[in-house]
Amino acid sequence: MRHTGPWLRAAEGAMLLGPDGVPAPTVFAEMSALAASTGSVNLGQGFPDEDGPAEVLDAAVQAIRDGVNQYPPGRGTADLRLAIAEHQRHWYGLEVDPDQEVLVTAGATEALAATLLALVEPGDEVITFEPFYDAYGALIRLAGATHVTVPLTAPDFLPDESTLRAAFSDRTRAVLVNTPHNPTGRVLPTEVLRIVVELAERHDAVIITDEVYEHLTFDTALAPHVPVATLPGARERTVTVSSAGKTFSTTGWKIGWLTAPPALVIAITTVKQYLTFVNGAPFQPAVAVGLRLPDTVFAGIAADLAAKHDVLAAGLTAAGFGVHRPDGGYFVIADTAPLGYEDARPFCLELPHTAGVVGVPVSAFVRPDHAAGYRSLVRFAFCKRRSVLEDAAARLATLSGA
Ligand SMILES: *Cc1c(COP(=O)(O)O)cnc(C)c1O
Secondary structure, X not given: OOOOOHHXXXXXXXXXXXXXXXXXXXXXXXXXXXXXXXXXXXXXXXXXXXXXXXXXXXXXXXXXXXOOOOOOOOOOOHHHHHHHHHHHHXXXXXXXXXXXXXXXXXXXXXXXXXXXXXXXXXXXXXXXXXXXXXXXXXXXXXXXXXXXXXXXXXXXXXXXXXHHHHHOOOOEEEEEEEOOOOOXXXXXXXXXXXXXXXXXXXXXXXXXXXXXXXXXXXXXXXXXXXXXXXXXXXXXXXXXXXXHHHHOOOOOOOEEEEEOOHHHHHHHHHHHHHXXXXXXXXXXXXXXXXXXXXXXXXXXXXXXXXXXXXXXHHHHHXXXXXXXXXXXXXXXEEEOHHHOOOOHHHHHHHHHHHOOEEOEEHHHXXXXXXXXXXXXXXXXXXXXXXXXXXXXXXXXXXXXXX
């Protein structure tokens, strides 16, 4: 039997296709297996090892007990859609109609998948920054589109304006932005986002913006999160994607959502209803509780994460890495070059044995032919308990002989 199909494009888009044409396991699976077999501290994959707000967890337990266990409405429960609309108004001054402009999805991932599959035709071009979250490459290729990337280069991980402008053409169907950005931790400055909006308008492209780390920023004065949809000219062509997973440490619940103008929501819902139809009935009211928590709770979540960053970053610095301070998110990028390494991939394969810590080479988020500027960089997750990060820092210290 022939074993071909669009899945091969997805594997290629996620940079998993080896020279033999067989997809390799993802670097996350590979590194997690290595962490398990060596008893290492796993700072590879970005999921928290602590529960989020008790109010949110209790609300899910209560909903299950109350019998909220059957298919919810296709676009999500009315109250969660209302809570999402209230959240957009409260935090960003965005007016969103909960009945026509909100869609609840199976995580941000399904929101992105349904959006790309609904709006992008084979032969279209979709632009993302690079490094990029692996699902972007896979989904763009699954939709049959061509993936055009604009590099974010060290040390500041900002795009070059002329490169950004040159990436757009009349073949550009969509530009997919991610801010705060995974893996670099950069909050994209408003000037960059304004150029994206200007170019999307000029080329009549849709803006898809992945803002799953919207509440996890570390300096709201210096690098505040600015939703793309708040910028002049953006709202009518923007699909804003977010998720409860990262904010409330509930990555396993897979409750995400998108907000967009009504015609785009109709198009995306048409695809979404044949992907999952619906998901997570008892988690939907719980996420509504979370979105309505006081501002101080959100500030506390971000401050807690910033303190975790500081523990890990201090350990990395002491061990001799060059450390790129993130503006937000779950990850810090560390440069192995000062330790005398050129290629972070062999370094990451060695690190579990030499220090008992697992990180992921940034080259996993970059196409093989674009890897040059990223080769010595490693991404470490700091969304872990303080004791785990202190342990990791102590283990890393052995690298410098300290
Ligand atoms: C974690 C993550 C997602 C996936 O979110 P889910 O809600 O778990 O689907 C999407 N985008 C980025 C940038 C992420 O880091």
